[in-house]
Structure formats: structure tokens, C-alpha cells
Amino acid sequence: MQYIDRLQVRKRINFRLRLNSILKYVFLGATLSGLVVLAILLIRTVSQGFAWIDWNFITGHLSMDPEKAGIMGAILGTFWLMLVVVFFTLFLGMGAAIYLELYAKKGRIHSLIQTNIANLAGVPSIVYGILGLTVFVRLMDFGSTVLAGGLTLSLLVLPIVIVSSQEALRAVPQTLGEASYGLGASKWQTIKSIILPTALPSILTGSILALSRAIGETAPLVVLGIPALLIPFPGGFMDRFTALPMQIYYWTLDAALVEEYANLAAASIIILLLMLFILNSIAIYIRNKFQHRF
């Protein structure tokens, strides 16, 4: 008794193979559609903005006059913001992930916290802006400073960092932890010397993605009242500042008044993408260095 009819199999095999190759191109198309949009964006931006990038544009102060305007202030603002965000998200994010994943008892409170963190990751960024305005700018009276902006952006990306760090910690094989405990190591010794170093490359990958998101965030900064035209460069955490996405936003907004502003916005986008690229390269370099150590 045979259940599989060879004749039927042979009849259907052409159809199955054709479906197979059609689907391959469907999936390729899905991949390309994203790339095409990105390419159009890049070509459009570069062709419009590249001519406007010169030494004066990069190092100069902001100005109403498009010919004189420079964005060093915004670059420095973004740089200072990132310092604050890196510091707080790495410490708080990894700390929370270590607690939730390795110390906390798994129970109802644990899953309640876990669900909340997942939900927080989905809260619109403008809501974080309102929170930052209430807590950091007004209540703690930081004003529209780098610190207030950085803390607001930290809150925004913390859930992402926590969740991705937790996943990285969970991916460390349990047998490694057991080996360490089996030698008489305490929990902290095991975390510090075995679990964290093993998970670090993945933790950094997640953090890089989160950081890239924070760099490009505009909405919360608008709510915080970050000014469009700010002449002095920010020199510290308590200085007022403007950031690259803010500058892009305002220039695009004002392009109706002064046409050249649109080109300045395009030029700023190129600079922002370059900064992102440099930042990611540094992070990937650090990550690979860690991976080599094992």
C-alpha cells in the first residue's frame, strides 16, 4: 500500500519549483523596496545639499543669512546630548536588565514590570517630551539645557536598551553560569567575569540602535523648547543648545520664507548621517574588539 502517488508527484513538481523561484523574487523585491526609497532620499539630499557643505558651514555659527550660516553649534549640541544619553542609558539600561534577568525573582511583580517596560517602548516620543518638560525643565529647573534634553532622550530609549540587553543576557548559555557557580563564584563575580563579557557584544548592538534613534529624535526637543537660532556654542551640560535634527526641522519649516534654507537643511542631513555613521563605526569597532578577546 502506497500513500504517495509517484505520478502525481511528478506532475506537481514543476509547479512547486516555479512557485519557489517566483517567491524568491518577491522577497528580493521586498528587500529592494526599502533600499530604493533610501537611495532616492540619499540622492535627493546629497544633490541638494552637498554644494552647501564647506568649511565655513561646518565650523561656523548660526545665522539668519543662508550664505553665512554654519552648524557647529548644532553639531556640538548633538555631541553633548549623546554624552548624556550614552552615560545614562548604558548604566541604567544595563543595571535594570541585569536586575530583571539575573537577580529578580520571576513572579507577578516581575512580569508586571516587564510588560510596562515593553509598553513604554511604544509610547510616542512627544509624550516623553512633555514628561521631560514637566520634570527636568520645570520641576528640577534645569531649563532648556543639554542635561534636560539628554535625560529626556535617555528616558525615550531606555526601554529599548533594557529589553535588548535582557535578551542579550538571556542568550548567554546557562552552562557558563553553572560552571562559574560550581567553582564557588558569587553571583556578582559570575555576572562580572562571565555573563556580562559574553553578552556585551549583543548589548552594544542593541544600544547602538537605540542611540541612533536618540540622535535623530526631534519631537521631544521641540516640546522642551530648544531654540532654532542660537548663536553661542554649548560648552557643557548646563548650557542651552540646539541639535542637528532641530536645525533640520526649523530650516525645513522656514524654507517657505527663505528658499535656500531647504538646501541648508539638506546639507545638515548629510552631516547628521555622517555623524551617525562615525558613531556607529566607533561602536562596532569597540564591539568587535570585545568579541576578539574571547
Next chain:
Amino acid sequence: MAVQTQLYAVPAIEKKESKNKNEVEKESIFETKSLNLWYGETQALKNIDLKIPEKSITAIIGPSGCGKSTFIKTLNRMVELIPSVQTKGDIHYKGSNILSKDYSAEALRTDVGMVFQKPNPFPKSIYDNVAYGPRIHGIKKKSILDDIVEKSLKDAFIWDEVKDRLKENAFGLSGGQQQRLCIARCLAIEPEVILMDEPTSALDPISTTKVEELIQSLKKQYSIVIVTHNMQQAARISDQTAFFLNGEVVEFGKTEELFTEPKDSRTMDYINGRFG
């Protein structure tokens, strides 16, 4: 070379003498008294009373799920890592009850080392793998660490294979070498007891032979408890054997006697391959 901290001052000479005197009646290193263990609602160990003699090899055999792995993991309290585990009863290690609250699991595991079923080296260099234990117990001096690493690797029969590549990642070793490295890592904390949870089940026959030879050479200095699926292995290397079934000890005695004239019919059925 003498190492000064208390942890590492194992009085090896004294022990060799006492071993020769008591070839027959050895002191017991572990003694469990009506030991019960539950995973949640399921009882995994039922009233275990065992005396495990020192400086010898004790094999634990039995079918899958009989509680043999659970049992040796209670001897260094590794079971506590599993949530919802509950134990009742006593385990006396050298006279004190290790299940009492004020006995530190970390201190216990420094005396009672463990080798796991699958080789689990750390993603570090060969040297750092072996030096890990001494380092967490506070040894920082390079010369002492060098000594410990060399001695441990020699005692684990792997020194000649790795001495030229101590700085290389341990993952580059073969499975059998990794397992001997894990044994070296365990020896580096100079334990008194070594627990082995099916240490050769993931290895090929040649590596298995090497590890078995190693285990036998270790019993001069260490008390060894080994869980094994492989009855020939238990018969080959152990001095006494305990047969576990459904969380109970069915029979415990000298390996020779247990395998040639078992007292219990269930032991007879198991060693003759009628179940399990």
C-alpha cells in the same frame, strides 16, 4: 611550590597516610540523612540515606529521570539555582550540615567541585579558564597563578597538548580536550570532592577512555562522585555504586558485588538491560 593562603593549603601528605591505613573502612565524606527534594509538586528524591566514602570513586547509576543528577547537584547545592526547588533532610559534609541556612554555598562549592555533562569552558583563553577559580578566590600573583595552571593542567593529563597555546581560546580545543580542561579548571580550586555529572556522555570513545584514566588517577587525592548512564563505565572505574530508581536508592554497595550478585531484583533487571 607552597602556596600561602589557607584555601590552598591542602595537607596532602597527611591524607595519603590515612588512606593507606583505611583501605577497607574509609571515612565517609558525605552523609545524607532522609534527604527529600521536590521540584514544585514533583518529588525527585525520596528519603535518601547514603554514606559516600572519601578518596574513592562512587558511581551513581539508574534510568533517566531517576534523580541521580538531582542527587549530585544537591551535594554542592547547585539545585538551588533552579527556582521552586525544596529540600528536606540533612547532608553532612565533614560533619556539618550543608543544607543549613548559615552554610555558604560559595564556600561549599570551593570544597566540592563539579564537572558537567557537556564540556562548558568559558569563552576565554585556556590559561584564564584554569586561573578563573583561583582568581575569584583572591589569588592575584602571576607566579602563583602560573604554578596552579601548570599543575592543574598536568594533573588533568592535558598539559602536553596545550602548553604551547595557553593564550588561545578554549573553544579551539576538541570536545574531549575541553572536558579535560574543565576538569583542570575544577582541580585549580583544589577541592576535596569532585562531582561529575555524566562527564563522558558527550565524548567519543577515545576521549572517554582518556577521561576515565584521568578520573582513576584522581581518586588518590580526591573523593569522586560520578553519575553515569554507562554501566560498563561504572563497573570499570568505580569502587562503590548506588542504583537509583524513581528517586530512591534501591541498592548501594561495592561495585563488584553490586554488578555480580545484586541483592535487589530491580538492580538485577537494570544491570542486565531489562529496562532503563
